[in-house]
Amino acid sequence: MNRIAFTLTVNAMACEVVAEPRKLLSDVLREDLRLTGTHVGCEHGVCGACTVLVDGAPARACLIFAIQMQCREITTVEGLTPAEGLSPLQQALHEEHGLQCGYCTPGIITTFEAFLRENPKPTDDEIREVLSGNLCRCTGYANIVRAIRKAAQIMRKGTAA
Amino acid sequence: MKPAKFEYHKPETLDEALTLLAEYGDEARVIAGGQSLVPMMNIRLARPDHLIDINGIDDLSQIRLENGSVAIGALVRHREIEHSAQLAQACPPLPAAACNIGHYALRARGTIGGSLALADPAAEFPLMATLLDAEFVARSGAGERSVPSHEFFVSVFTTALEPEEILTAVRFRTLAQSEGWGFRWFSRRVGDYALVNAAAIVALKDEGRIHRIAMVLGGVGATPVRLTGLEQESVGAEASAGWVREISSAAAARVEPGGDKHASAEYRRELVELLLAGALEDAIDRCRGRQAA
Amino acid sequence: MSGVKPEDTARDGFDQIGKPVPRKEDARLLRGKGTYLDDIEVPGALHACFVRSPYAHARITGFDLDEAKAAPGVVAVVTGHEVNDWTNALKMAPPIEGLQPTEMTTLPVDKARFHGDPVACVVATDRYLAEDAAELVYVEYDLLDAVTSYDAALADGAPLVDETLPSNLVSHQKFEAGDIARRKAEAYRVVEAAFAMQRMTHLPIETRGCIALWDDGRAHLTMHIGSQAPHPMRSMLAGRLRLAEHQVTVASPDVGGAFGQKIIVYREEITVAALACRLKRPVRWREDRLENLSASLQARENAVKTLAAVARDGRILSLEAEITEDFGAYCFYPANYLARVIGMILTGPYRIQDYAFEVKIALTNKCGAGPMRAPMAITSLVMDGTLDAVARELDIDPAEVRRVNMVRPSDLPYVMPTGEKLEDVTPSECFERGLEEIGYAAFRDAQEADRDNGIYRGLGMCNVIESTTYGSAFYKAAGIPGSGHEAAWVKIEPSGAIRASAGLMGTGQSYETPYAQAVAEGLGVDPAQVDVVLGNTDISPYGMGARGSRGATAGGGTLFLAALDLKAKMLDIAAALLGLNSPSELELRGGQVLRHVGGAWSETGLGLGDIARTAYMDPLKLPEGMEPGLEMHRAWDPPQMTYSNSTHFCAVTLDAATGRVDIDRYLIVEDCGTVLNPLVVEGQQQGATVMGIGGVLFEHMVYDESGQNLCGTLADYMIPTACEAPEIEIVSQNTPNRRTPAGIKGMAEGGIMGAIGAVNNAVNDALRPFGVVAERQPLSPDYIRSLLRVTG
Structure with missing residues (x-):
């Protein structure tokens, strides 16, 4: 096995990894770094469950080899979670019952942390268009849309204050 | 679904990358955004022995406006094209195509070079490259050559790139003030590949006659299909609703789409007629709008 | 101890049951700290x-x-x-x-x-x-050679999928009630209709x-x-x-x-x-x-043909159904398991007594099939679709055809021809409410006007009788193996910490919170105090698991009963500690023992912690003969079946040029009895409905003629994304079931049943001016165009 040692910056921490070049970022995050909040749902880039942020932009962790991510900043759902309590987006998902089995949820959180920074006041159509990249089999999406709308509102107030 | 073994290379310059490609040839694959290559590797339908990651090469990420054309580096991500103000001005079909590709996260990582080198006949950029008479800049250790779009797309997932070549940039023509464009597609769900897509550029002469025209269809063959014959026949025609119907129906009669689990050939033919008509209507409307402005 | 009887637990108002409490499990799942x-x-x-x-x-x-x-x-x-x-x-x-x-x-x-x-x-x-x-x-x-369809499997000389069987016909049953031949002879017309659902997966x-x-x-x-x-x-x-x-x-x-x-x-x-x-x-x-x-298990791929003998006013005199199913290559379940239930409940909320069905199941060279959320989903499509066929053929308003056939409040309890009993259901109330909410007459007027402008809108209706909690008696009556009972325990530890468990395991249905509410209601405590632990056979009691929308009634209901029993024990202890002869004046609320004196509740100073400490640490103070500890186990076998009911209305616009269907409005009126947690119930209704919509419009597990599976990726097997899922309006009615704890009925599959029928019927309504009818799903644009093409 041609295992190689390299460094990843994940959630603002430098992490030493020894892995084969073919090892997917999703597997390295989960197995080597024990950040199991990033879920694997399809390994072909469609379901969105493994979405993480690479330098702040959303990316499917199953479509990236971990070794490619040296010198990049990776953020997972763990890195978006405050030490105590929940982020505004997490809190809104909780209040609006925007998750059921919860498997797709971390991918939705990472995606919309990025999107709401880019577009702090999205319309429902814009939310749905972005959300269409995250498959959810439980909720029927309406409550997720409602939660994101609510989170956007709260986050806008937060930045205004 | 785990990829087979490979050796990983991360060149810092284009020359380094070309040296690696020259050494490994068809045992190597170049990875840019990886949004199509990695799924294929995960299913082991692609299994390169060497993976050459060009993401660290800086000079492939620029959008440069030149005289009458725009050169887009192979590493430019879909989202940059989607949000590019200069492209919205100079070549609006490209942002329109980009914002229709896949989903938000895929657009953040996928690159125009990757999309074109994949050569999916239903994808947006191959369609636009064919519409906009793109010139593909291919580099190898031996030098650089320019491949026109009608030669670049050879078949499904097959291009004219040689194993030792890297697609470094693509040059699209920009739209003239007199030109209007249209782009229509039909997909089952938002973000899916189109069953059929169509794009057109129209320039009108006095009294609303066709001066210049380009029409292209995707999803109806092994490569995007430029309707060259119909374009020639159209010059001088009056751009009326009747003409749009006529030309779209003629296009539907001429293409030979295939059928698969997503749509029958017959249905695709119907879509050709509808979508081309829509693209032409939009192009004519925009053209008239620009003239009025 | 026999414990509290379910039928004695109905109440006008509850303290904890029915509150929209946000979920307990969210805290871990949202932070990426779940353990999958x-x-x-x-x-x-x-x-x-x-x-x-x-x-x-x-x-x-x-x-x-x-x-x-x-x-x-x-x-x-x-x-x-x-x-x-x-x-x-x-x-x-x-x-x-x-x-x-x-x-x-x-x-x-x-x-x-x-x-x-x-x-x-x-x-x-x-x-x-x-x-x-x-x-x-x-x-x-x-x-x-592979057999890849129901018809091919039953053709003469077909290769045998299972060579130990005489043919690929793995199951074949018939049922008849009443006198079909006579009803047909009396009928004004006999209307034929056909329905087919494609192969899907979960x-x-x-x-x-x-x-x-x-x-x-x-x-x-x-x-x-x-x-x-x-x-x-x-x-x-x-x-x-x-x-x-x-x-x-x-x-x-x-x-x-x-x-x-x-x-x-x-x-x-x-x-x-x-x-x-x-x-x-x-x-x-x-x-x-x-x-x-x-x-992994696949599902559906069943077809039903109906023959309805009808009177001039659209009343169904008799109904015959031929149910067929492609079961795939292996029997992971008894092959009659799903289709039999379809036959049993097909007539739904309609008054039909002369009824016959025949079920034929074939093995094919495809992945084995089994239950998928709402395995009986086709019933509502078939029944309401048949009524639409009657309406079309007799040129009667489809709402009117439903009215003349529907079980009226005065008919309840209504015994279906298969022996299934409908009680405490409200199909006509929900249907009339839905017609009102959707603005039925106004829709029809607008639809007419739009058609003249080449806009084809359709309104689909579907009345659902959702079988929710299957008791053991149902399995017995249906001739399928299984038990319907469920078990639960509630324990209070010496410190007063509360734990509860049931045999069901949630897979996203949000059980932890409503179960905590059921236990809290039973005990008279706050749901936040109740820890619900599920899914481990060393901890949980033996139950039949989460299936068939039984989570609330069987799981929540049994937990509620166990909690009530445990409260009774606690009140006995409290009475002893307070020196009373009987606990009849005592109640537990908010973890405190209250006493009813002089027409008002007053505190006794005694709390749940005191009782727990006594039960474990000071058993000599317990009433004579009482066992130490605070642990209660209950098992409960629900009635033969509990039914919820709903009406789904779906308004669509059909693009005749592309065959594309857009959902303009979606409305549900649902009566699922007493609800443990309305947030959770609404989440289930929305999720199920969107899953149903996916089935009607998108999902299709495609095999080619040689048996190659063509849907190996999520780009091939298409489920709805956020852009294909409509906003869903939900109107709730809550008629308690008289035989279940707290009057719970359950739900979670009706959304699929209703959507499959309502969307399909809406599209056929939109297709009406063209004189064509969609008879199989999914209603892909290509399929719709193939119907329209022949009309020119």
């Missing part, structure tokens, strides 16, 4: 990878495993030749007339029966290496998987596996592995969706467990998406 199967760290665990048949039907003539065994990291490579020696076959042979007995070994050694059939298993030190070695397993095949976003740990010292297997029904799964595992049930623990972690796919033990999981026992090392397996799409 793959999140369980097992040092030294080996990884399994299965080698699968690339052919639909092929004789296996040889294996060459040498190269794979020599590959890096490989610990074992096995086929059915070994695994079948270590394990028992699955015999599916309940004594049911017309049902052929079948037997399935753990891995096939003679022939592969579908594309994706597992034929060998590689175990290696990691999944990457296991996949490398799996490519080096060589299997020799002799190709056989598609949980988390695929299947398991981790098997063998403790060689204790001779004990721990199986971590996402499971809807941990105890039945443990029984099956123990039986297949030749272990006693006490030698097996099934522990279900958080589960990323199941929808019926995670009830049974599959052959892969038996193989992994057997390997862990043999190798004496932990073995784990996570199904990948390709495997999930090709070799």
Whole structure:
């Protein structure tokens, strides 16, 4: 096995990894770094469950080899979670019952942390268009849309204050 | 679904990358955004022995406006094209195509070079490259050559790139003030590949006659299909609703789409007629709008 | 102690039941701290990878495993030749007339029966290496002709999928009530209609998987596996592995969706467990998406033809239904299991007494089928679709046809021709309310005007009778094996900490919160104090698991009963501590014992903690003869069936040029009785409805004529995204069921039943001016165009 040692910056921490070049970022995050909040749902880039942020932009962790991510900043759902309590987006998902089995949820959180920074006041159509990249089999999406709308509102107030 | 073994290379310059490609040839694959290559590797339908990651090469990420054309580096991500103000001005079909590709996260990582080198006949950029008479800049250790779009797309997932070549940039023509464009597609769900897509550029002469025209269809063959014959026949025609119907129906009669689990050939033919008509209507409307402005 | 009777538990108002309490489980799931199967760290665990048949039907003539065994990291490579020696076959042979007995070994050694059939298993030190070695397993095949449709399976001379059977017709039953021939003779017309649902799959976003740990010292297997029904799964595992049930623990972690796919033990999981026992090392397996799409249970692919003898006013005099189903290659369930229920409840909320059905199930060379959320989904499509066919043929308003046939309040309790009893349901109330909310008359006027402008809108209606909680009596009456009982316990620890458990395991249905509410209601405490633990067979009592929308009634109901019993004990203790002769004046609320004196409740100063301490630490103070401790176990077998009901209205616009269907409005009026948690219920209604919409418009598991599965990715098997899912308006009615604890009825599948009917009927309504009718799903644009094309 041609295992190689390299460094990843994940959630603002430098992490030493020894892995084969073919090892997917999703597997390295989960197995080597024990950040199991990033879920694997399809390994072909469609379901969105493994979405993480690479330098702040959303990316499917199953479509990236971990070794490619040296010198990049990776953020997972763990890195978006405050030490105590929940982020505004997490809190809104909780209040609006925007998750059921919860498997797709971390991918939705990472995606919309990025999107709401880019577009702090999205319309429902814009939310749905972005959300269409995250498959959810439980909720029927309406409550997720409602939660994101609510989170956007709260986050806008937060930045205004 | 785990990829087979490979050796990983991360060149810092284009020359380094070309040296690696020259050494490994068809045992190597170049990875840019990886949004199509990695799924294929995960299913082991692609299994390169060497993976050459060009993401660290800086000079492939620029959008440069030149005289009458725009050169887009192979590493430019879909989202940059989607949000590019200069492209919205100079070549609006490209942002329109980009914002229709896949989903938000895929657009953040996928690159125009990757999309074109994949050569999916239903994808947006191959369609636009064919519409906009793109010139593909291919580099190898031996030098650089320019491949026109009608030669670049050879078949499904097959291009004219040689194993030792890297697609470094693509040059699209920009739209003239007199030109209007249209782009229509039909997909089952938002973000899916189109069953059929169509794009057109129209320039009108006095009294609303066709001066210049380009029409292209995707999803109806092994490569995007430029309707060259119909374009020639159209010059001088009056751009009326009747003409749009006529030309779209003629296009539907001429293409030979295939059928698969997503749509029958017959249905695709119907879509050709509808979508081309829509693209032409939009192009004519925009053209008239620009003239009025 | 017999305990509180369910029928004595109805109340006008509850303190905890019915509150929209946000979920307990969110705290971990939102922070990325849930524990799904793959999140369980097992040092030294080996990884399994299965080698699968690339052919639909092929004789296996040889294996060459040498190269794979020599590959890096490989610990074992096995086929059915070994695994079948270590394990028992699955015999599916309940004594049911017309049902052929079948037997399935753990891995096939003679022939592969579908594309994706597992034929060998590689175990290696990691999944990457296991996949490398799996490519080096060589299997020799002799190709056989494949049967890939119901019709082909039953054609003369068709190749046999299961060569131990006389034909591919694996199950065949008939039922008749009343006098069909006479009703047909009396009828004004006999209306024919046909309906077909395509092959689908459940598609949980988390695929299947398991981790098997063998403790060689204790001779004990721990199986971590996402499971809807941990105890039945443990029984099956123990039986297949030749272990006693006490030698097996099934522990279900958080589960990323199941929808019926995670009830049974599959052959892969038996193989992994057997390997862990043999190798004496932990073995784990996570199904990948390709495997999930090709070799996990699939569903539906059933068709129903109806003949309705009708009077001039649209009243149905008799109904005949021919139900057929393509069951795939293997019987993971008795083949009559699903179609039989369809036959039993087909007539739904309509007054039909002269009724006959015939069920025929065929085996084919496709992945085996089984229950998927709302396995009886086609019933509402068939029944309301038949009424629409009657309306079309007789040129009567479809709402009127429903009215003249519907069970009226005065008809209740109404006994269906199959013996099923409808009571405490409100179909006509919900339907009339829906007509009002949707603005039926105004819609029809606008629809007419739009048609003149080339805009084709349609309104679909579907009245759903949702079978929710199946009691044992139902299984018996339907001739399918199974029990409907559920078990629960509630414990209060010496400190006053409260724990509760039931045999069901949630796979995303949000059980933890409503269950805490049911327990809290029963005990008179706050739901936040109640810890609900589910899914571990060493902890939870033996119950039948989460299936068929029984979570609220069977799970919540049994927990409520157990909590009420425990409260009764606590009040007895309180009475003793307060020196009262009887607890009749006492009540527990907010964890405090209250006493009713002089027309008002007053505090006694005694709390739940005092009672708990006494029960455990000071038992001499307990009433005479009372056992120390505060633990209560209840098992409850629900009535034969509880029914919820709903009406779905869907308004669509059909683009005649592309065949595309857009949903403009979606409305549900639903009566699911007493609701434990309206947030959770609404979430289920929305999710189920969107899943139903996916089934009508998008989802289709496609096999080609040679039996190749063409849907190996999520780009091929299309479920709705956020852009295809409509906003859903929900109007609630709450008529309690008189026979269940607190009047709970349950729901979670009706959304699918209603959507499948309402969307389909809406499209046919939109198609009306063209004189064509869609008779099969999915209603893809291509299919709609194929109907319109012939009209020119």
